[in-house]
Amino acid sequence: MSFSLKVAFRKPRKHSTGATVVEVKYDDEHEHSNPDIRKSVTEEIHTKLIPSIEEYKRTRGDDYKHAEDNHVSDGLFAQSDVLEKWRSLMPTAEALYPLQKPHKKKLADGTPFDEVAERYFPHALDGVGLRSRAAIMSHVMFEHFKDVASSAESPIKWASLASGAAIPIFDAASELIHQGKTIKMTLADIDPKALEFARKLARSEYGVDASIKTMKLNILRLEKLKKKIGIESQDAIDILGFFEYIPATPWPYRKYKIKKMMPGAIEFLNTSYSLLKPGGLLVLGNMRESHPQLAFTTQIVRWPYIRPRSLEKVMDIIVAAGISPEHVTLYQAGDNVYTVAAITKPTE
Numbered sequence: 001m002s003f004s005l006k007v008a009f010r011k012p013r014k015h016s017t018g019a020t021v022v023e024v025k026y027d028d029e030h031e032h033s034n035p036d037i038r039k040s041v042t043e044e045i046h047t048k049l050i051p052s053i054e055e056y057k058r059t060r061g062d063d064y065k066h067a068e069d070n071h072v073s074d075g076l077f078a079q080s081d082v083l084e085k086w087r088s089l090m091p092t093a094e095a096l097y098p099l100q101k102p103h104k105k106k107l108a109d110g111t112p113f114d115e116v117a118e119r120y121f122p123h124a125l126d127g128v129g130l131r132s133r134a135a136i137m138s139h140v141m142f143e144h145f146k147d148v149a150s151s152a153e154s155p156i157k158w159a160s161l162a163s164g165a166a167i168p169i170f171d172a173a174s175e176l177i178h179q180g181k182t183i184k185m186t187l188a189d190i191d192p193k194a195l196e197f198a199r200k201l202a203r204s205e206y207g208v209d210a211s212i213k214t215m216k217l218n219i220l221r222l223e224k225l226k227k228k229i230g231i232e233s234q235d236a237i238d239i240l241g242f243f244e245y246i247p248a249t250p251w252p253y254r255k256y257k258i259k260k261m262m263p264g265a266i267e268f269l270n271t272s273y274s275l276l277k278p279g280g281l282l283v284l285g286n287m288r289e290s291h292p293q294l295a296f297t298t299q300i301v302r303w304p305y306i307r308p309r310s311l312e313k314v315m316d317i318i319v320a321a322g323i324s325p326e327h328v329t330l331y332q333a334g335d336n337v338y339t340v341a342a343i344t345k346p347t348e
Contacts, residue, residue: 006135007333017315018325019341024333026132030102030122041123049076050295057299073300080116082107091304093164093194096241099127100134100167108165108197125293126301129337134168136331137240137283140342141172144281145181145235155182159234161219161272162242163187166198169238170206177208186229188215220246220262222271229275237272237282240340244286245305248317269321273345282343286314291337314339 010023031038052072057064077084086107089095094108102122105113113121121127150156156176160169166187173183185208189195195214203209219225219242249264263271269284276282287294287308297303309317311330318328323343331340 007132007139009331012329015311015315015325015330017312017319019315019318019328019330021311021330021332024132024136024331026128026135026333026335028128028131031128034123037119038123041119042125045124045293045296049300050293053295053299073302076300080114082111082114082117083120085111086117087301090302093189093191093197096130097165097167097197099130102127124296125291125335125337126297126303128335129287129291129333132333132335133240133285133338133340134171136333136340137168137238137285138172138175140283140329140331140340141236141281142175142179144342144344145176146179148181148235150182152182155184156235157184157186157233158236158238159186159188159229159275161188161225161237161239163189163198164191164194164241165201166212167201168240170202170208173208173211174206177211183211185212186215186234187212188217188219188225188229190216190218192216220268222263222267225271226274231274232277234275235277235280237276237280238284239269239272240283240285243269243284244307244309247307248313248320265317266320269317269323273321273323273343276345278345278347280345282345283340284343285338285340288332288336288339289313292335309339311339314341318343 006027008025012020012022015021049072053070056070056072077087086095086098097108098106098117098121105118145156148156158173160166163169169185173185176183187195187198195216199209199214202212215228217225217228243265246265246268248266250261250267251264252259253262273282287306289308289310291297291308294308298306315325318341319325327344327346329342331342
């Protein structure tokens with residue numbers, strides 16, 4: 001199913017921040033194929049699992065630690081060897097694969113789903129949100145570049161920062177390539193295993209391996225990032241899956257007893273935007289504070305490091321990065337999991 005059949009958009013409206021907001025209806029095929037399972041999983045998460053973790057927190061009181069082992073998490077993963085194996089992969093690119101591609105009915109290493117995995121990966125809201133986020137980016141990129149001329153000598157240049165396995169990037173780029181566009185993608189990530197997996201997917205599942213270049217790079221080393229990618233060199237930039245992992249302002253990082261300050265989201269976004277050509281498009285995503293199953297994600301599944309933000313907090317960072325709200329469109333799907341921001345760079 002193409003992205004054009006998956007997303008429908010309501011009339012844009014102006015937000016108090018000055019940005020444009022577009023509400024999105026995402027049509028998830030898994031809900032239609034198994035509506036009873038979707039309902040059952042939703043009820044289990046909301047009426048059993050989340051109340052259980054809240055009760056556990058109340059029982060522990062001040063002794064509770066957000067990431068500690070607990071009987072609710074252990075009980076969830078004890079249901080399935082597949083879920084337990086997947087748990088060990090968090091938060092890698094391989095862990096996202098069965099959520100992004102549940103129709104494949106396997107983990108990234110080929111382990112087939114069992115009955116429990118077939119319930120959670122297609123139907124928990126985290127997976128739905130990841131897929132709606134990807135569909136929104138596909139639509140935004142397609143609409144921006146569908147009338148842009150490209151050729152082997154002058155391709156559309158797209159850099160994905162903290163690309164992971166690049167599945168949403170490949171989905172979006174494939175739509176444009178199918179329409180005859182020539183795209184050159186640079187996938188930058190610090191994890192060589194993620195880049196290896198991306199190369200495998202580009203070759204075996206998408207047939208776009210000739211269109212990609214992978215780059216092992218710590219993208220938070222901003223001067224090196226600018227040197228490797230190039231100022232105003234890219235037609236498209238995405239930081240779809242990374243923006244939500246870092247605080248707004250500089251933060252301390254310690255390695256081998258050496259402490260250094262790392263750039264926060266404001267400085268990182270400012271640098272990422274500088275890589276964009278005038279007329280280009282930058283897309284970022286951030287999990288929402290109002291995610292209905294946020295406690296399931298962060299306290300039961302215990303996916304680490306995520307910093308959910310409201311629309312207003314996302315805009316605070318964007319504005320602090322020196323970007324005018326008039327160039328920002330915020331997309332919010334009805335699943336209420338992610339905000340996707342599309343930022344254009346003016347030509348003047």
